[in-house]
Amino acid sequence: MVAPRVYEALSQPLVGHLDPYFFELSEQVRSLLGHVYSTKNEFNIAVSGTGSSGMEAAVANFAEPGVKFALLTNGFFGDRIGEMARRQGAGVARLAKNWGEPFDPQEAREFIRRERPRVVAFVQAETSTGMFNDARPISEAAHEVDALVIADCVTSLGGMPVRVDENGIDIAYSCTQKGLSCPPGLSPMTVSPRALERLRARKSTVQSWYLDLLLLEGYYFGHKYHHTASATMLYALREGLALIAEEGVENGWERHRRNHLAFVSGIEAMGLRMHVAEGHRLWTLNTPCVPEGVDDARVRQYLLQERGMEIAGGFGPLAGKVFRIGLMGHGSTAENVLMVLEALESALKQQGYKPAGDSRAAAEKSLGATV
């Protein structure tokens, strides 16, 4: 859901991509991004493409051909990072878990120590499963072997503690349409000084000119023309980031946590199970299992057509098995929690499902308890 102030920002008069005002704007975005990513990094930019372009920028710049690239994957987006790294000619070593199953910290550490890669990548918030992966064991082991750490923060930024510096993440990227309450179109990215140093020492040219981070550095910080970045999209992003700063980054996380816990209480009261184990769940995206005998496509169709509500289904090994229900950014409110629970329950009842208990009461109780 896009915040009303962001919609307004989208129709502010456009300025050119080399206008002094444009660079004031990108400077504000740089500073706000540092705040929301909890980092002292100075290289904070919005790549001119969607979240996947940020993933490709991270991989294309740091996965030099022939380099060993260690990937920890337990979902679709982890696998996508591997696909991109292979296309760049990197040698990809994988530690893979079932979709939605956590990594054992010790196993993750040993994998990295054994492989001694130059780059380690993982997905902090896996949109395909609703799972949060802890950065700490990964980045500690990566730094022991002098590897850079890439973290996909597409579904965590703005809704959960990304904490780039504290977590030892070198390269993080995200999108605008989730925790930042903007339309899609940009990929906010932060890069550590250590990673930039590595990039400057890189031997081969980055295959992508469009996503070459040193060229982008020259543009955003050196004001040297590269491509025509969109002031319109940056107005929106600045507004989305300002909303977070005004609420307080940590207050925003707490709001997401509280609404997530209430949603889970309601789901469990209804008699549904969550796919991801407690303590590993995203606060932004919930993945209840589709109960026995229910067709998830019919549920989604009912919600879209009768309630104007778009939820996603599972895919890959989770096709037909989970719902993926986003409550994030501007959309993470107590009202939405109750509304979605009620609508989901109606959709399930349409297919003969009998709720175990009172989901609304459970969610309200949870909201009351965690206020």
Place this chain on the structure above:
Amino acid sequence: MVAPRVYEALSQPLVGHLDPYFFELSEQVRSLLGHVYSTKNEFNIAVSGTGSSGMEAAVANFAEPGVKFALLTNGFFGDRIGEMARRQGAGVARLAKNWGEPFDPQEAREFIRRERPRVVAFVQAETSTGMFNDARPISEAAHEVDALVIADCVTSLGGMPVRVDENGIDIAYSCTQKGLSCPPGLSPMTVSPRALERLRARKSTVQSWYLDLLLLEGYYFGHKYHHTASATMLYALREGLALIAEEGVENGWERHRRNHLAFVSGIEAMGLRMHVAEGHRLWTLNTPCVPEGVDDARVRQYLLQERGMEIAGGFGPLAGKVFRIGLMGHGSTAENVLMVLEALESALKQQGYKPAGDSRAAAEKSLGATV
């Protein structure tokens, strides 16, 4: 300049990137793009990035490593295509002219026949010089040797006859912020069936996952998830394209031609020369030479600060030598021609320049004569 209806479109409520309504929207964009590109191609999409991402998509998909890539360049953006092709590992053969100097058709044909490349690229509308390059001799020779033709239409689409089919162009890309009167952020692209066939037969994987055209085909036409395209940007693009269709594509070209001719009449009356020879000029972007004794940076600063008007300077070999003045899309109006002439004349006078004659009268006469 962004059209008011496009600003309105930007704040329409967002829908998801796999919503049925999203695909209705992308289908409308597909059809309108075919109309504005004057093509029967079915592969018309908007790449989720700026014009340069369209350039990179064209190059990365068709310049396979080791393949011979012939480039005709007479400006900055032509050189940029070469840089991208080299990064993709193609063998680049160049026919280069000075910035703003036309290709001799016979020389262009002979170059292509001699090199026998798999791909030929050129810039139809060179933003760095204000020059229009004729596609015909290039594409005729390219097709003789069974090469694909890539044309950069960044500054022609919507303002001049691109005529993809008639000109034998296989892959064309453009941007949204020039002739289409939208903010930057997407790259409208069209690909011929012949080029798609070549792409399907390609042996190596495209290095860019984000810009892999066959994956994008699966998304836009097969509705298989790839990335999260921005409905917001597509609303804007649809509106910009609809404005062109409502006016009539050819009427729009004629409007640009008429306003361009009037502007040139005014410039010449003022005593300035145009950098590009008559008959080779863009109707969208005018490049008068900076007169002797005038500092172009001061002119641009005056226009920006005193008149709120942004014009561009020359760069590379044309640094300090030309102004680059865009009058395109929604901004190509008789009123703007007269306003820019008056403002430019004031700026020049500030530096002691004495206009030769009455630029306003000359422009008005031209407008009257070509109505």
